[in-house]
Amino acid sequence: xxxxxxxxxxxxxxxxxxxxxxxxxxxxxxxxxxxxxxxxxxxxxxxxxxxxxxxxxxxxxxxxxxxxxxxxxxxxxxxxxxxxxxxxxxxxxxxxxxxxxxxxxxxxxxxxxxxxxxxxxxxxxxxxxxxxx
Numbered sequence: 001x002x003x004x005x006x007x008x009x010x011x012x013x014x015x016x017x018x019x020x021x022x023x024x025x026x027x028x029x030x031x032x033x034x035x036x037x038x039x040x041x042x043x044x045x046x047x048x049x050x051x052x053x054x055x056x057x058x059x060x061x062x063x064x065x066x067x068x069x070x071x072x073x074x075x076x077x078x079x080x081x082x083x084x085x086x087x088x089x090x091x092x093x094x095x096x097x098x099x100x101x102x103x104x105x106x107x108x109x110x111x112x113x114x115x116x117x118x119x120x121x122x123x124x125x126x127x128x129x130x131x132x133x
Contacts, residue, residue: 010050
């Protein structure tokens with residue numbers, strides 16, 4: 001499988017996760033807050049891993065978005081706000097999947113969706129640039 005095809009698959013899976021999060025938030029009642037946050041984290045994790053691959057960086061088996069973003073920072077300059085957003089989303093990748101590990105309310109979910117949208121826009125524009133090279 002060609003590198004661009006693999007990267008495109010990461011992008012497609014990231015898009016599915018983010019669309020799922022938005023759909024659940026807009027259409028399901030009661031809202032599955034934890035699952036929405038989980039899909040937000042997963043979307044950004046997949047985008048970061050896709051970009052790291054596109055830059056020729058070997059992937060680390062982790063769900064820590066901050067760590068993945070730090071790896072990316074070695075090859076791409078970006079605003080520190082993105083690191084903060086990654087750190088905010090990281091707990092939703094593992095802790096949120098287990099009862100009594102993390103409390104989430106609608107404010108947390110709204111923030112997760114907003115930060116995911118910001119990161120998603122930034123990361124997809126970067127990955128699309130890499131695919132077009």
